[in-house]
Amino acid sequence: xxxxxxxxxxxxxxxxxxxxxxxxxxxxxxxxxxxxxxxxxxxxxxxxxxxxxxxxxxxxxxxxxxxxxxxxxxxxxxxxxxxxxxxxxxxxxxxxxxxxxxxxxxxxxxxxxxxxxxxxxxxxxxxxxxxxxxxxxxxxxxxxx
Numbered sequence: 001x002x003x004x005x006x007x008x009x010x011x012x013x014x015x016x017x018x019x020x021x022x023x024x025x026x027x028x029x030x031x032x033x034x035x036x037x038x039x040x041x042x043x044x045x046x047x048x049x050x051x052x053x054x055x056x057x058x059x060x061x062x063x064x065x066x067x068x069x070x071x072x073x074x075x076x077x078x079x080x081x082x083x084x085x086x087x088x089x090x091x092x093x094x095x096x097x098x099x100x101x102x103x104x105x106x107x108x109x110x111x112x113x114x115x116x117x118x119x120x121x122x123x124x125x126x127x128x129x130x131x132x133x134x135x136x137x138x139x140x141x142x143x144x145x
Contacts, residue, residue: 066091066136069106069116072098077115080127089136 068091070077084091094102109116117124120139
């Protein structure tokens with residue numbers, strides 16, 4: 001029994017490694033999917049959505065306020081931005097695939113998957129609403145003092 005639990009725990013410890021594929025249709029519209037297109041040449045993107053539990057740590061060289069480093073195809077990024085808007089959180093967004101600044105900051109922050117969210121001097125890899133609000137409230141409280 002212990003052997004089976006160990007095996008199960010080992011398998012769950014590895015993050016999902018599904019790829020993200022990009023292709024362009026005949027009208028020039030870009031598409032993103034977790035499977036390659038059968039109708040068009042697809043490119044597997046090297047950057048992935050952050051998987052696994054959210055990680056919060058110190059952010060060296062972060063911008064002030066709330067900044068989210070995203071990609072166009074990232075569903076977690078879309079959910080995080082919707083949460084920010086619904087909760088009145090002002091934020092800056094940098095697409096790490098479309099802007100040199102976003103790509104450079106993402107690399108500087110140690111990003112390996114999107115989103116990376118910075119709040120003052122803290123960063124979050126991935127997104128969790130409760131963890132974010134805790135970070136944001138701590139930073140907002142310091143700014144008001």
